[in-house]
Amino acid sequence: AQTVTQSQPEMSVQEAETVTLSCTYDTSENNYYLFWYKQPPSRQMILVIRQEAYKQQNATENRFSVNFQKAAKSFSLKISDSQLGDTAMYFCAFMNHNTDKLIFGTGTRLQVFP
Amino acid sequence: EPEVTQTPSHQVTQMGQEVILRCVPISNHLYFYWYRQILGQKVEFLVSFYNNEISEKSEIFDDQFSVERPDGSNFTLKIRSTKLEDSAMYFCASRMDSPNSPLHFGNGTRLTVT
Numbered sequence: 001a002q003t004v005t006q007s008q009p010e011m012s013v014q015e016a017e018t019v020t021l022s023c024t025y026d027t028s029e030n031n032y033y034l035f036w037y038k039q040p041p042s043r044q045m046i047l048v049i050r051q052e053a054y055k056q057q058n059a060t061e062n063r064f065s066v067n068f069q070k071a072a073k074s075f076s077l078k079i080s081d082s083q084l085g086d087t088a089m090y091f092c093a094f095m096n097h098n099t100d101k102l103i104f105g106t107g108t109r110l111q112v113f114p
Numbered sequence: 115e116p117e118v119t120q121t122p123s124h125q126v127t128q129m130g131q132e133v134i135l136r137c138v139p140i141s142n143h144l145y146f147y148w149y150r151q152i153l154g155q156k157v158e159f160l161v162s163f164y165n166n167e168i169s170e171k172s173e174i175f176d177d178q179f180s181v182e183r184p185d186g187s188n189f190t191l192k193i194r195s196t197k198l199e200d201s202a203m204y205f206c207a208s209r210m211d212s213p214n215s216p217l218h219f220g221n222g223t224r225l226t227v228t
Contacts, residue, residue: 035216045157045205045219091157100145100170101159102217 002027004094006105013082014113020067021077021108023092031097034068034075039107040088048090051075079110087112116140118220120206126226127196135191135223137206146189147207147217148181150174157205163189196227 003026013019025034036048051059051068058066063083067076079086092105119138127133139146148160161171163181180192189208193200203224207217 037219042221043203043224044221045207047216047218050216093157100162100164101147101172102149102157103159104157106156 002029002094002096002103004092004103004105006092006108008108009106010109010111012111012113013079015082015084017082018078018080019082019110021079021090021092021110023075023077023105025073025075025092025094027073027094027096029096033095033097034066035093035095035102036064036066036075036077037091037093037104038086038088039091040085045091049077082112084112084114086110118206118208118218120204120220120223122223123221124224124226126228129198129227130195133193133196133225135193135204135206135225137189137191137220138187139189139206139208140218141187142210143208143218144211145169145209146181146183147209148191149205149207149219150202151205151222152199152202160191193225196225198227201225201227 005024032053034051038046038048049059049061049064063080065078089107089109091107093102095102121136146163149157151157159172161175162169178194182190203222205222206220209215209217
């Protein structure tokens with residue numbers, strides 16, 4: 001069974017600094033997708049970034065980028081130039097290519113301080 | 115930008131009562147989902163729905179749960195006889211027909227069973 005592990009329950013960072021959130025996963029599959037979702041206090045789940053496992057190039061979305069290490073089954077999220085609005089719960093998620101469900105990690109609560 | 119909308123935002127019900135949670139997915143999306151998040155825990159997959167039938171469901175989705183797309187726009191989750199442990203945030207999600215299209219989540223319905 002696939003699992004997603006986020007080993008950092010809480011992180012904090014000062015505004016304008018860079019922070020990296022860790023995520024590892026376990027699967028025997030070769031073709032899958034990985035995601036980072038943000039859940040602010042409003043509780044909405046917002047897609048931050050996604051990565052297809054067959055792509056070697058790391059995905060980037062503005063201030064958000066990932067470090068995808070397929071062999072190590074690692075998928076970390078880097079937030080550059082952190083902003084107060086980045087304060088949220090961040091969930092790493094996995095989806096196998098032949099299924100239709102997201103498997104979420106337990107989340108990392110990120111606090112951005114002024 | 116089109117959104118997945120969920121109503122109500124908060125539902126309080128007594129144990130043993132039936133409850134229906136409503137969702138309007140994005141109009142050109144064809145795959146629909148329900149996830150739940152018990153307070154302080156990770157988001158869990160409940161069920162996926164495509165072409166008017168359930169395509170996948172989790173162990174959580176027992177006989178007390180059902181889903182329906184009664185018309186061309188709504189997607190509902192019914193819990194027949196609610197239990198205290200059904201108290202959670204319930205998220206609806208939808209996506210387009212392409213294999214790697216991302217899930218778009220609604221804002222969730224907080225269900226409180228008393």
